[in-house]
Amino acid sequence: MDALLAGLRAVAESTRLRLLAILAGGELTVSEITRVMHQSQPRVSRHLKLLCDAGLLERSREGAWAFYRVARSSHGGGLAAALLELLPEDDAGLARDRERLALVRSERAERAAAYFRENAERWDSIRDLHVGETAVEQAMLEAAGAGELPVLGDLVDLGTGTGRVLELFSPRVGRGTGIDSSREMLNVARANLGARGIVNCQVRLGDLYDVPMESGCADVVTLHHVLHFLDDPAAAIREGARLLRPRGRLLVVDFAPHALDFLRTEHAHRRLGLADEEMESWCKSAGLATCEVRHLESTGANSHETLTVSLWTATR
Secondary structure (H helix, E strand, C coil): CHHHHHHHHHHCCHHHHHHHHHHCCCCEEHHHHHHHHCCCHHHHHHHHHHHHHCCCEEEEEECCEEEEEECCCHHHHHHHHHHHHHCCCCCHHHHHHHHHHHHHHHHHHHHHHHHHHHHHHHHHHHHHCCCCHHHHHHHHHHHHCCCCCCCCCEEEEECCCCCHHHHHHHHHCCEEEEEECCHHHHHHHHHHHHHCCCCCEEEEECECCECCCCCCCEEEEEEECCHHHCCCHHHHHHHHHHHEEEEEEEEEEEECCCCCCHHHHHHCCCCCCCCHHHHHHHHHHCCCCEEEEEEEEEECCCCCCEEEEEEEEEEC
16 A cells, blocks of 8 residues: 555656656656757756666666666556556647657657668677677577578568578578668578578568568568667567568577677667566567577677677577
């Protein structure tokens, strides 16, 4: 009863109800929230703290940034969900917040797209600065079962970029499809596949949150160094799981949690790595039965910078 009363007291204010509504659509930083709310950072931070203390919001810090989102578990998460159901869809103030939120997200997406456009031709070399790709690619083949089956079936590579994963798996799959939202990256991928004479793989323009393919169409789905760019990694995991056939495998390669802020400021990384616990939770929520992880150490461009690369394998 005390927890319920504390939550109700915390949310009994128009600004804090607006915050709940804004954060229901995904996590945001304080600076992004202030733009949506048109309020000062100290005031917004004070409201955020009250909601976090009441268990209605969760806060996570990544380097110099802090992300806020609606609580997903605990009593506070249930109360937040119930309150969100009661908010009026036609409220003019909430409608304005949604418009400003759409603008913030659009600008964020454009920054990421601009990064890809600027780096499309040298994307593989940038990735090599941080990750030992040879070891990672061998681990991916093993996790997919390349040594167990003569042909792995159909592969879908979400966020295919230069098409490197398609190149890697092309001798071992019947058909491969790469999905990416960047036309520049798709141009590079098509050129790479053509130069290597790969005819069983193709790339398509698409949103990896809403892939233009039918459910249950793939035996293997890959997300290779994609999730750290995304606003909603859990949604990408759900979409990957949707594409899998029974006993199909989802392979996710990304960085373990780290504190290298320059990857965010210089390379548009949204997240500084992903934790095993949250990946396991996302996979479970997506209906995947198992989630195994393998960690590989890599040395970055400078000798003092070390990143751990994680390979998560989940099975439908």
